[in-house]
Amino acid sequence: MTEVSRRLERMTRQVQVEARVPALSVALHRADRPLWNCTVGGTGNDTPLTEASRFRIGSVTKTFTAVLVMQCRDEGLLDLDDPIGAHLDVPAHRELTLRRLLSHTAGLQREPHGDVWDNLDAPDVDRLIADLVRAERVLPPGRRYHYSNLGLALLGHAVGRLRGGTWAEVLADRVLRPLGLSATSVEPGPTAVTGFLVDAYSDHARPEPPTDFGAVAPAAQLWSTASDMARWAAFLADPAVVDPTGAVLRSGNLDEMRWPLTTTDETLWSTGFGLGLILLPQGDRVVHVGHDGAMPGFLSAVYGRRGGADTPGAMGCAVLASSGTATAIMELPHRLLAAAVADDPAEIVAWAPGDPAPEPYRGVLGRWWGEGFEYVFSWRDGVLRARGADDAAGRPPAVFVPLPDQPDVLRTVSGREVGELLRLTRDERGAVVRMHWATYRFTRNQETFDGYDFRRSDAS
Incomplete structure (x- = not known):
């Protein structure tokens, strides 16, 4: 184990202890080094915690749905300024544009109609769409950032209808298989860890009930491993290296998705939001791009790093945790990315003479x-x-x-x-x-x- 690996592992283990995370899985991807993994804790069930263990990644799912929308745009199936009603037969809010739904500036309420998080009764697609007549426009379109799981769910189903399948089928065919993300799925699979709520005043950890997000799946359904998600983060940051042929998406499209369309706080301009992507400036023209995720018993943070002379190509980090309250893990990928660059910067490539200007x-x-x-x-x-x-x-x-x-x-x-x-x-x-x-x-x-x-x- 190198000194850099020891430092990264120590940072990971320290967070697992201090945040009291039953299971923590971390991976760091970069083009110039082997994949780095670290797992700490136990699954809470009969399976061992390994690099192949799957965690719920929650809203990181939204980044996949956003890429599917951009694929459709590239193929002329839609325009980002189209109203959602042009591609999905909805009884209300037909005029909300795809761009505003992607950037959470449409003003649509956060969740589907009803007390989804109270009764854990997620609607099917027909009910989700029918209940739109009871969903509120809580803000005027374009007024400001307002996060909406409902909005991303509608985008996912629009993509499925355009492609002649379900959102899950289209995702597997057009993103997961081409990028080799074989451990990412809408189903937990046999290696899934158990999600917990850890008591604030004791060391007791109680399993959270398993949940299926039904028709809101395009916003939060996926399960994955840290290794798959580190590769996904690297793709979001540097698609030219991870997907050199543009099989999933052209590099220029990721540039477009990473352009900040809004800030998430009117007084603290520290977080931006693009087309389905969270943007976190790190100083010195470095930005971390990706998404966080939360579901009952699980938290995740998946980010790629762009910019800076010392940043290697295709650099991404994923932190997956089996605790619904260990918010300290949300900072861990950013700390690990910064530490990896500081302690093991990209190699300096020698300059060589080139051709003269025409x-x-x-x-x-x-x-x-x-x-x-x-x-x-x-x-x-x-x-x-x-x-x-x-x-x-x-x-x-x-x-x-x-x-x-x-x-x-x-x-x-x-x-x-x-x-x-x-x-x-x-x-x-x-x-x-x-x-x-x-x-x-x-x-x-x-x-x-x-x-x-x-x-x-x-x-x-």
């Missing part, structure tokens, strides 16, 4: 001025890039790609002014003498907006 763009390279500020244009990794001269070292550059058959018009595909055009203007000799980026003029010397050049010989 001839049409060599005249663009170097320093330009726009809006009174200086920018540096360069050719790196086969693309034209630009950075503000005073940008912090970790800020990603703008990246440009020429339009088809228009080499002097380039689209900004990432970074500053993403989506905007960069237009090159050449003189009679073909040299680039001026550029327009997002319609702002860029020149070799600093100029006022009316074209006064401070470096002219007649400047005064």
Whole structure:
């Protein structure tokens, strides 16, 4: 066991003791190291606690449903701004858009109609939909973040209808099998651990009743292992490595899902929410992306790490616990990810010379001025890039790609002014003498907006 592994195991064991978790299973995935696992405690039943033990992952399930929705969008089966009623025959709330349901900004009440968590009587699909007439719109659409299991359940069933099957069948066929998540299922299976409520004032742990979430399954039904969930977290953070062919989802789609659409607290902007994904900034342009989960007797936290020079590819961590109240486990994946990077950072890959910039763009390279500020244009990794001269070292550059058959018009595909055009203007000799980026003029010397050049010989 390496020193890094010892430290991670000690952190895990300390949380298991202090939070009093009957069974704790943890895994850390990264592209440059073997999978790391740690299990502590016992299952509470006749099966041993191993890396193959399954836990209820609760709302982590929502991230799978979100990916299924994005798959349908990619194939032209839906648009994120479609109303849910366009894809699911619902008697109320038909106008709520898929995008708002995914980002929990639709204003729909949190749970299905009735006292589901009191009587543990989850509705079937027909009842879930019929009872929508009694479900409240607790906030105007788009007003603010309001978490809704009901909303994600509707999205899951819409996907099933579009694909001609159930949500569970579509999930297995289009996500679980392609990514090799063979231990993830809607059923607990023979290796499932028992979930507990641990008494606050004694060491007694009482099993929670087994629950089936019925038609709300797309929001919280899944069972899985820490190993499967660490791989899933790595996929959410770095799909290009985990799914290089884009069999499940193109990398650009995960970029879209990770873009924050709302904050979960109006005064503490420490947690964002994208399309089905929780976003937790860690400082220094590092973000953890994933989801937490809670079901009777179980808590889970599944996050991938993005950004930072020391972060290896495909880094994800999963913490699964058989206690419904051990909230300390929610911080553990973030601590483990940070510790793994600090103690065992990604290898530094040696720089090697590359090809020169194509001839049409060599005249663009170097320093330009726009809006009174200086920018540096360069050719790196086969693309034209630009950075503000005073940008912090970790800020990603703008990246440009020429339009088809228009080499002097380039689209900004990432970074500053993403989506905007960069237009090159050449003189009679073909040299680039001026550029327009997002319609702002860029020149070799600093100029006022009316074209006064401070470096002219007649400047005064």
